[in-house]
Amino acid sequence: AIADTIEAVIDEGGFTPALFGPDAQDVLADVEGVQILACGTSYYAGLTARYWIEAIAGLPCSVEIASEYRYRAAVANPKHLVVTISQSGETLDTMEALKYAKSLGHDKTLSICNVPESAIPRASRLVYYTRAGAEIGVASTKAFTTQLVALFTLTATLARLRGRLSAEAEGDYLDALRQLPGSVQHALNLEPQIVGWSERFAPKQHALFLGRGVHYPIAMEGALKLKEISYIHAEAYPAGELKHGPLALVDAEMPVVVIAPKDSLLEKVKSNIQEVRARGGEMFVFADLDSQFGESEQVHVIRTPRHVGVLSPIVHAIPVQLLAYHAALARGTDVDKPRNLAKSVTV
Numbered sequence: 001a002i003a004d005t006i007e008a009v010i011d012e013g014g015f016t017p018a019l020f021g022p023d024a025q026d027v028l029a030d031v032e033g034v035q036i037l038a039c040g041t042s043y044y045a046g047l048t049a050r051y052w053i054e055a056i057a058g059l060p061c062s063v064e065i066a067s068e069y070r071y072r073a074a075v076a077n078p079k080h081l082v083v084t085i086s087q088s089g090e091t092l093d094t095m096e097a098l099k100y101a102k103s104l105g106h107d108k109t110l111s112i113c114n115v116p117e118s119a120i121p122r123a124s125r126l127v128y129y130t131r132a133g134a135e136i137g138v139a140s141t142k143a144f145t146t147q148l149v150a151l152f153t154l155t156a157t158l159a160r161l162r163g164r165l166s167a168e169a170e171g172d173y174l175d176a177l178r179q180l181p182g183s184v185q186h187a188l189n190l191e192p193q194i195v196g197w198s199e200r201f202a203p204k205q206h207a208l209f210l211g212r213g214v215h216y217p218i219a220m221e222g223a224l225k226l227k228e229i230s231y232i233h234a235e236a237y238p239a240g241e242l243k244h245g246p247l248a249l250v251d252a253e254m255p256v257v258v259i260a261p262k263d264s265l266l267e268k269v270k271s272n273i274q275e276v277r278a279r280g281g282e283m284f285v286f287a288d289l290d291s292q293f294g295e296s297e298q299v300h301v302i303r304t305p306r307h308v309g310v311l312s313p314i315v316h317a318i319p320v321q322l323l324a325y326h327a328a329l330a331r332g333t334d335v336d337k338p339r340n341l342a343k344s345v346t347v
């Protein structure tokens with residue numbers, strides 16, 4: 001699915017507005033900020049993109065849960081691009097948020113969606129269809145990774161339009177995208193090890209997920225997937241927030257999943273791991289091949305692929321989703337049709 005999305009970028013010859021529709025040059029050229037609106041997993045894709053949009057495109061970006069946005073007296077800047085993200089394109093809260101944004105005077109609207117001609121893209125000026133194929137299960141999984149590729153593409157396109165993307169940087173990002181399917185395949189190949197972990201999760205009632213920086217939203221995605229399909233109560237925290245409360249929950253019965261690739265925050269994450277360890281917590285660490293981690297009785301490590309830089313959250317989404325999937329299988333829940341959830345939340 002990711003390879004198809006990337007191929008489209010490469011076919012267009014790089015990060016050009018044409019990827020977002022015929023009107024895109026006009027709409028995107030003078031964008032001064034980005035407002036992202038989405039629910040659930042799509043919201044976490046937006047939170048991930050915020051790190052990219054601020055750092056690479058140099059634009060202010062806010063991300064809001066769509067079901068809340070319309071209850072605020074939001075101050076609209078019509079030069080801000082409103083990006084809705086929705087796998088189904090029919091989520092009512094996201095649609096209502098889009099309508100509210102338009103009523104405030106927002107005219108620059110982009111829908112990132114997986115279902116052609118669904119309601120949200122029809123109501124948007126620009127559309128980017130992710131090529132994830134049909135999501136079989138109710139919980140959004142492969143749509144998430146393709147949403148992230150789409151959002152990275154948007155970021156690089158905005159950066160280029162703003163003169164912030166050198167030819168060299170563009171080449172590097174395209175290379176990174178080309179290599180992404182291989183890294184994702186490597187992450188998928190970790191499945192047997194993840195099955196081993198999932199058996200330890202299955203009897204648990206609760207779990208914590210920790211990440212820092214751009215990997216914090218991936219921790220949130222891991223926690224949501226675990227809740228949605230295995231019904232294990234899970235919460236995600238930025239690792240630095242642990243000492244401000246959640247550490248009180250840590251004991252031998254609370255598995256702690258940590259996303260710890262070799263980025264500039266790794267040393268801080270390692271010290272958070274020590275905090276958990278000192279409280280007798282059992283840790284399950286996803287660490288890429290470049291980050292040094294010693295295993296112990298309390299610290300289990302799965303090595304994700306070599307660090308892929310800015311695209312690292314895309315690679316780390318795979319193992320946390322697989323962990324939820326196998327924990328659900330081990331508990332005997334219906335992974336495709338979780339209780340109380342609908343494929344498109346239209347109420």
Ligand code: F1P
Nearest residue numbers: 040041042086087088091139140
């Ligand atoms: C949003 C969403 C999914 C979640 C579940 C319920 O859907 O919250 O992320 O996994 O399926 O709906 P969408 O707007 O992305 O279609």
